[in-house]
Amino acid sequence: MGTEASSDDGHHRLRASSASSRHLHGVGGASAAEVNLSARRPFAEKLWSELAETFFPDDPFRGFGALPPARRAWSALKYFVPALDWAPRYGLAKFKYDLLAGITIASLAIPQGISYARLANLPPIIGLYSSFVPPLLYAVFGSSNNLAVGTVAAASLLLASIIETEVTADENPQLYMQLFYTAAFFTGLFQTALGVFRLGLIVDFLSRSTITGFMGGTAMIIILQQFKGLLGMKHFTTKTDIISVLHSTYHYRHEVQCELPVQFHHWKWQSAVLGICFLLFLLSSKHLRKKLPKLFWVSAIAPFMVVVIGGVFAFLVKGDEHGIPIVGDLKKGLNPLSISQLTFQSRHMKTAVKAGLLSGILALAEGIAVGRSLAMVKNEQIDGNKEMIAFGIMNIAGSFTSCYLTTGPFSKSAVNFHAGCKTPMSNVVMSVCIMLVLLFLAPLFKYTPLVALSSIIVVAMIGLIKVKEFCHLYKVDKFDFCICMVAFLGVVFFTMVTGLSASVGLSVVRALLYVARPTTCKLGNIAGSETFRDVKQYPQAKSIPGILLLQLGSPIYFINAGYLRERILRWVEDEDSLCKSIGHDLQYVILDLGGVTSVDNSGVGMLLEVHKSLERRGITIALTNPRLEVTEKLVLSGYVRDILGDEWVFLTVKDAITACRYALQMSRSKGEDEV
Amino acid sequence: MGTEASSDDGHHRLRASSASSRHLHGVGGASAAEVNLSARRPFAEKLWSELAETFFPDDPFRGFGALPPARRAWSALKYFVPALDWAPRYGLAKFKYDLLAGITIASLAIPQGISYARLANLPPIIGLYSSFVPPLLYAVFGSSNNLAVGTVAAASLLLASIIETEVTADENPQLYMQLFYTAAFFTGLFQTALGVFRLGLIVDFLSRSTITGFMGGTAMIIILQQFKGLLGMKHFTTKTDIISVLHSTYHYRHEVQCELPVQFHHWKWQSAVLGICFLLFLLSSKHLRKKLPKLFWVSAIAPFMVVVIGGVFAFLVKGDEHGIPIVGDLKKGLNPLSISQLTFQSRHMKTAVKAGLLSGILALAEGIAVGRSLAMVKNEQIDGNKEMIAFGIMNIAGSFTSCYLTTGPFSKSAVNFHAGCKTPMSNVVMSVCIMLVLLFLAPLFKYTPLVALSSIIVVAMIGLIKVKEFCHLYKVDKFDFCICMVAFLGVVFFTMVTGLSASVGLSVVRALLYVARPTTCKLGNIAGSETFRDVKQYPQAKSIPGILLLQLGSPIYFINAGYLRERILRWVEDEDSLCKSIGHDLQYVILDLGGVTSVDNSGVGMLLEVHKSLERRGITIALTNPRLEVTEKLVLSGYVRDILGDEWVFLTVKDAITACRYALQMSRSKGEDEV
Incomplete structure (x- = not known):
């Protein structure tokens, strides 16, 4: 591992025999470059790890397991009464x-x-x-x-x-x-x-x-x-x-x-x-x-x-x-x-x-x-x-x-x-x-x-x-400044409880709004690399004709599922009219799920609705880089296996693009043959 | 663009003259591969786009701007009274x-x-x-x-x-x-x-x-x-x-x-x-x-x-x-x-x-x-x-x-x-x-x-x-099943209002919990590629000695800032003891911010605290792929410019790793020279 990461992407390359067979992933040797769709943790393990992260984020009993029982009890006692820890060495x-x-x-x-x-x-x-x-x-x-x-x-x-x-x-x-x-x-x-x-x-x-x-x-x-x-x-x-x-x-x-x-x-x-x-x-x-x-x-x-x-x-x-x-x-x-x-x-x-x-x-x-x-x-x-x-x-x-x-x-x-x-x-x-x-x-x-x-x-x-902190807040984040001012003015002009609760309320509303309106962006290829980034942030990033590459951020929940559906369809429409204006059809939409940390039942339903809606327009959907928890849910709900097809889940954006391009070329040459 | 994306990464390669000069990014020609730190939208534009996304996610007046005033008024009227739209063509x-x-x-x-x-x-x-x-x-x-x-x-x-x-x-x-x-x-x-x-x-x-x-x-x-x-x-x-x-x-x-x-x-x-x-x-x-x-x-x-x-x-x-x-x-x-x-x-x-x-x-x-x-x-x-x-x-x-x-x-x-x-x-x-x-x-x-x-x-x-939907929920998502059952049993055994509000309350608590405990994961290199993925999801992914690669998901807010700080420090400690056990020192922590859609004042403060804490341990921090909004905040708050240094913000994980490795080699060879 001391050398440069190899840029050999042989494992990534497609072995698609035909686009219509939809069997786009290779079989042997390519396991390293595929999304592991069988990864499924038992429920108890998942629940335990979630509870542990929620309630023991600092993992206080780390390393206790390895100790013999008496030492373990002593360690636990020292954990609860820290004086026992420092007093002997005092x-x-x-x-x-x-x-x-x-x-x-x-x-x-x-x-x-x-x-x-x-x-x-x-x-x-x-x-x-x-x-x-x-x-x-x-x-x-x-x-x-x-x-x-x-x-x-x-x-x-x-x-x-x-x-x-x-x-x-x-x-x-x-x-x-x-x-x-x-x-x-x-x-x-x-x-x-x-x-x-x-x-x-x-x-x-x-x-x-x-x-x-x-x-x-x-x-x-x-x-x-x-x-x-x-x-x-x-x-x-x-x-x-x-x-x-x-x-x-x-x-x-x-x-x-x-x-x-x-x-x-x-x-x-x-x-x-x-x-x-x-x-x-x-x-x-x-x-x-x-x-x-x-x-x-x-x-x-x-x-x-x-x-x-x-x-x-x-x-x-x-x-x-x-x-x-x-x-x-x-x-x-x-x-x-x-x-x-x-x-x-x-x-x-x-x-x-x-x-x-x-x-x-x-x-x-x-x-x-x-x-x-x-x-x-x-x-x-x-x-x-x-x-x-x-x-x-x-x-x-x-x-x-x-x-x-x-x-x-x-x-x-x-x-x-x-x-x-x-x-x-x-x-x-x-x-x-x-x-x-x-x-x-x-x-x-x-x-x-x-x-x-x-x-x-x-x-x-x-x-x-x-006062300096107020100014800093105003400069960096206007909304944080508002939250701060609500607390300040609420306390000064009304009561302490009013100021505190109004400010906390506003913060929570803001957090929920962020959850309700997650950022989505269209990705483009940064010239001369295999990197795909937000075209708004990097105006030099180029999009690929016929393929729309969308990045979804944040978890997909009931709170934002409706919004994301609308937003994705709006991206698709915009891209479609853009494509049409230059004589192409939009044929593929690739959703980069790398930033989606979790998904709930409404979220899966949303993906399904988007899938159906795009299917009716003749657009194929592909997913890239779903995380562990998301993969589990998508597989369990039957979306990946029964509706999308395993072969449309890719590990990297590049893989997905390669697959889509290959399928595009196949269909175009087929179209030309027929003509 | 019809050909394979070029795998030439010349633009990404480092032109660091010396690790100690900390000037790791190249100057000319590499602009395509750098994070655009000057990207800063005016406040009014930012506010407008956020308000529009929040309240007009479906952008109903799209395309009205291009119309002459009379037609625009008619379109608006048709928008509010759809019957005017379909009746004439009926x-x-x-x-x-x-x-x-x-x-x-x-x-x-x-x-x-x-x-x-x-x-x-x-x-x-x-x-x-x-x-x-x-x-x-x-x-x-x-x-x-x-x-x-x-x-x-x-x-x-x-x-x-x-x-x-x-x-x-x-x-x-x-x-x-x-x-x-x-x-x-x-x-x-x-x-x-x-x-x-x-x-x-x-x-x-x-x-x-x-x-x-x-x-x-x-x-x-x-x-x-x-x-x-x-x-x-x-x-x-x-x-x-x-x-x-x-x-x-x-x-x-x-x-x-x-x-x-x-x-x-x-x-x-x-x-x-x-x-x-x-x-x-x-x-x-x-x-x-x-x-x-x-x-x-x-x-x-x-x-x-x-x-x-x-x-x-x-x-x-x-x-x-x-x-x-x-x-x-x-x-x-x-x-x-x-x-x-x-x-x-x-x-x-x-x-x-x-x-x-x-x-x-x-x-x-x-x-x-x-x-x-x-x-x-x-x-x-x-x-x-x-x-x-x-x-x-x-x-x-x-x-x-x-x-x-x-x-x-x-x-x-x-x-x-x-x-x-x-x-x-x-x-x-x-x-x-x-x-x-x-x-x-x-x-x-x-x-x-x-x-x-x-x-x-x-x-x-x-x-x-x-009943089928209940079973489906139980299979796919136990928590969603709970939310559903709370509504069902609440309505059946108490009142309709009780069932509804308890279920909505539970859903919101869950959403807040997700926000409060975002997923973080350690990334490793997938052999034979330049792809970095969760080592838990892809056990074959290999980590790089001396460098810890962490991916943060979801926005960083006041709700999760405290947790993330603890969690990052815990990752660092675990990795440090792992490194020590094989005779290395942990020297670099790379935070992949690609999944962080936004950050607030507490979030920036958290990054600063982690930075200071790691600095005291002699560990250098690097950020990769911050999104537009995050970049803005990090720059405005002075964290990037004054504390971290522009040269430690990278566009891709690969760039960051290359830079860290280069610096590692420099310091090691320097150490050997001194010996």
Whole structure:
């Protein structure tokens, strides 16, 4: 095989004795160049291979078969509990890195935990609780070495916006919190179920464009929500859309202005100035990171510094009495059990389930995408379905221990990655740090100014509005841009759920449209070669008089069978009138099925109809290069054997053309003889 | 072009000066063999061509552009009103055929109209009304020469089953009828809208398997419904599922038995005997048609004969007094206007809209499928979207003139076709016949025994349970068989809507699964040729050491991008360990994109990720034969130009292999030099 591929095509050449005998393929020696029409896999094998491809596309148990039973069980256990895999080989060398990374992400986890809990209108301490238990569990069950577990802004706001349709935090804080725990429980159940039943493909339905638009829109409305904190306001809307928020910002300013004109201005002024200072500091630390990537740790601990500096400042100037609202009391102590607080009353359950499923999908999409993209840099593998189980376990356990929804957020995981983490141990380190904070330092965070949290959120969110990505999408694919914009505008102007579902709906419609209208093209011969290509793409490609060569792409299903029939007949008509204009008859239509990956009952029926229709016009049909699955169906349905004839199925386009030409010449010379 | 395609591949051969310079393509003279990377259509052109393919797949206005404006307007008018096209050329020669066909289908329309109206629990006269106005309109606007318009069994039962959830015919016959008219009105609006907006592709979502199963199931429950007529029962369930119907049949027999034991037995006995006679007669006429296709007219007029004989018999023996229930009074006179009876109260509207849309889709699917399959035999063309408008107009007008839903039913159209109809004029003839019946003969049908109608329905329905087709599906495609069975069992055991929607849902899930899990395969060289084929399908195909050749099929979207990335990396890993075991390194991966008809933003991102991932392993990637649309996206996104390099895109697999081999040899000889 070290030499050039031989261009001897002796095997391909026809041994047709006569066109009318229709026995166009040779018998002996030509097997290499024929379509294997007897290839038929048993049903069980086919079903198994299809199920395996659908549900185990990453084939996690590859290579287990060769092991002895005990080793196999151990491998399977290691597959489900990855900690068993890395822990025995864990040593001080790795721990140094993980310790550093763990402390760094802990410094980020404290301000983020408090901020996002406030974003969800939850007591701030819940944010810290949520950074304690789930990371420990992820360290045991998770397969990503880079993911740092914690709460996320988008899902926090989504949960709040759904649960507030049932009850607001002001009306009944106890029930409000219970619904968050219950939602986290359902999220966990749902994620585990998806993982166990290998349904990771549901997450695939969130396309990049949808996620880009959704994240951008969410970041936008989260920033808008921060008006409350930045302007030191007390009353605010529970809605998330831009119009409600702007209206609320304006309306309550006015209202408060009337009642307490002077104090309001004081509040606003102090909070706003402090906010601007924090924003400038955070933005410049972020800018620094871009300029000098080695100083990433500055931007990593900047939020923590903002919290500390803000807290000290607020403590010194007694901020809460001078227009700088603070977080307020934080109780010392570890997570209390919340298992008894899960509420399964049918009245509230619907909301909790809805919130749980939607935020669960979102959290999965973010967590898995982050895990995968970081793993790719290190050339590691992430098993999406196993990750789902890990997320699910951590959320179920979280819902029992006063935590709300957690996943692997992008910002924290990236910091973890850059800080040099080696294993999930960094999550354990973070968890221990948070534990220490909860046990001893929590009350100190009482003085954290709300405006500090708001600025942290704003800066974290600005990076998520990816204007460049929008432009790129517009340039490359207008439809993807639409999908992205639907998500963005839907979130900004309506609700998060509306934006997300409209965008997913549009993506699915587009995918179905692609399936419904597959590309077909006429092939021509590229001069001086045996290559046949789309004449539209390669205008120099020449067609062969009397023979129409069509390439069908994509599977043939019920959805597109009708269209393909019309389209093929239209090609035939066009070609026919073209042929007639130069004094030929169209006599052969060759369908190149190389791009048809599968065919269903309607598809076979379509081929049959086209065949009959062409037969009535005196045109002969030939098929080339059907794939394995297509060949099976065509043979089983009797189309190839009983109607078309085996001899009209060819391995290559060239073979088909040769056969057609031979038959053409035979019939022409016969015609001349008769004349 | 009359000679063999030259096998000179000089243009393909590489002129690489050095592998490290990566300038692998030749410059001059080789343009014919290169992928045209500058091919980029303007956005407007691309959008237009995509919209045209999506909504005008049959390109109805083809060739209009060349005409002068006046002729063009006339052509357009003729397109919308096909009668203008055929009427001027219509003469006595054609009329002879249409007259015969029209009388034949009228003889079928009378018993079918009465039967199906009774199936829908409507007064029998409505069935005759529905065979008068709609055919006239179809003759003007319809484009099929073979379709015979009338009511259909499946849609009649569907309408009844939906409307009876709101009100039953016994409770409020007036409202019940009004809802039928209103439903027909919405059906018409919906069908017209679908046609105008060229949304015919919605009908494509009803796959052959779904329709086969649904029709079979419906036929089954319709036959079960006939127990009422065949056994001469008065009380019956309004539900359609097999369990309710059997239970009702048993239950009411028992009840009536207790109250009127003797009379009941008399009734049952007479009706049943008469029914069996009719059934035998109809079945044997059908059998005759199969044996002697020329005598099709016997089976065509057999139902009419059953009605006449039954009527005469019932009249003579005073059947209604002796256990043979009859149809009862039929009023003389043409359709009264019903436009004032349409009810748009929000209370009932929802039901009417639901009934209208569902039965409308079903009616369209049947009408268009029938029209197409009959047209195909005569080699005519049917424009699905135009047909929808014709159906829509005829249903709207029907709803104004006391008609309920009509379409082109299979049985009647087939009879029309076999009777030799030439144009839609046969519908006019039928319409005139029905008019005469309505004006003069209607009262005569008063004596038609219900059992005669039941036997007509049973025989018509038996043919719709296509056991052979079920077996065929089971043999060819197990999944299609499942889809079919879901429809069948759903209809039989639950409701018609359940069966239909479950089956459509399953079909769509399957289509999405196919999109989500496209086939990939490893290609190998078929010995003695330049052909590369799936090694699984052609075990004799040999792979090339150090080079992995993968073929991707189907479009690359967000739905399958994640899967394809995993799958490609898995192929690479498998091949890598295979290569290592024989002492090679895997150095090149060639992706054959010939089967990839389109790619979206996620797809391009996937290629980029795979590229980076392979680069980190020291593996070079090459693409072959990207199609027009894919090339555009790859170039626009910057992947080809900035990351991959133009020189790694090849026109054919052979070119790519040659280039890789050349580079391999260069690096090996370089390595040897260094040693």
